[in-house]
Amino acid sequence: xxxxxxxxxxxxxxxxxxxxxxxxxxxxxxxxxxxxxxxxxxxxxxxxxxxxxxxxxxxxxxxxxxxxxxxxxxxxxxxxxxxxxxxxxxxxxxxxxxxxxxxxxxxxxxxxxxxxxxxxxxxxxxxxxxxxxxxxxxxxxxxxxxxxxxxxxxxxxxxxxxxxxxxxxxxxx
Numbered sequence: 001x002x003x004x005x006x007x008x009x010x011x012x013x014x015x016x017x018x019x020x021x022x023x024x025x026x027x028x029x030x031x032x033x034x035x036x037x038x039x040x041x042x043x044x045x046x047x048x049x050x051x052x053x054x055x056x057x058x059x060x061x062x063x064x065x066x067x068x069x070x071x072x073x074x075x076x077x078x079x080x081x082x083x084x085x086x087x088x089x090x091x092x093x094x095x096x097x098x099x100x101x102x103x104x105x106x107x108x109x110x111x112x113x114x115x116x117x118x119x120x121x122x123x124x125x126x127x128x129x130x131x132x133x134x135x136x137x138x139x140x141x142x143x144x145x146x147x148x149x150x151x152x153x154x155x156x157x158x159x160x161x162x163x164x165x166x167x168x169x170x171x172x173x
Contacts, residue, residue: 028125035123040115045070045078050104050112053088055165058103066154067161076100087111116173 006014030044037047048068053059059067065075079102082088087108091101104112121127127140134140151159 025126028129032124032126036119037115039118040111042111042115043078045074046082047115049075049078049082049102050087050108050115052165053102053104054109054112055168056161057168058101060099060101062099063161064102066158067165069154082108 033044033047037044040047042050045068048070049064052064052067056063056067061072061076061079064070064079065072068075070078079088079090083090086105088102088104091103093099093101130140147159
């Protein structure tokens with residue numbers, strides 16, 4: 001798309017609004033998530049690594065990086081911390097020596113499932129703030145526009161991994 005389809009003012013207003021709204025929502029999500037997992041001696045990145053590895057039934061460090069929206073070294077370092085706690089293992093496949101694979105141990109599965117069992121929707125501020133929309137429209141927002149933006153930023157694979165994890169959640173719970 002070329003510059004003639006939007007003005008500088010439209011671009012700056014859109015960018016500013018997107019930044020402010022997503023930052024405000026993320027701040028609430030981050031606070032709720034940290035409170036939720038605090039009793040399990042996990043930080044947000046560690047829990048996210050567990051979540052991705054659990055729902056993808058194992059994953060490469062690259063997949064964790066991409067889906068977790070974190071640098072590869074961040075994904076690797078937090079995975080290493082979880083390995084030291086006995087919550088996951090690293091491996092290489094005979095036919096694929098380039099990628100490092102991460103798989104939860106039985107203890108990792110147990111801990112992750114325990115965190116999920118302790119999730120309390122009443123303590124999730126973004127979900128609670130979305131209830132008026134659910135009341136009016138009969139469902140939570142679907143996010144088609146955001147998915148389109150994310151697709152253009154991170155590619156089809158990101159949404160495919162998201163869909164795989166959502167399907168896993170639907171089946172599990």
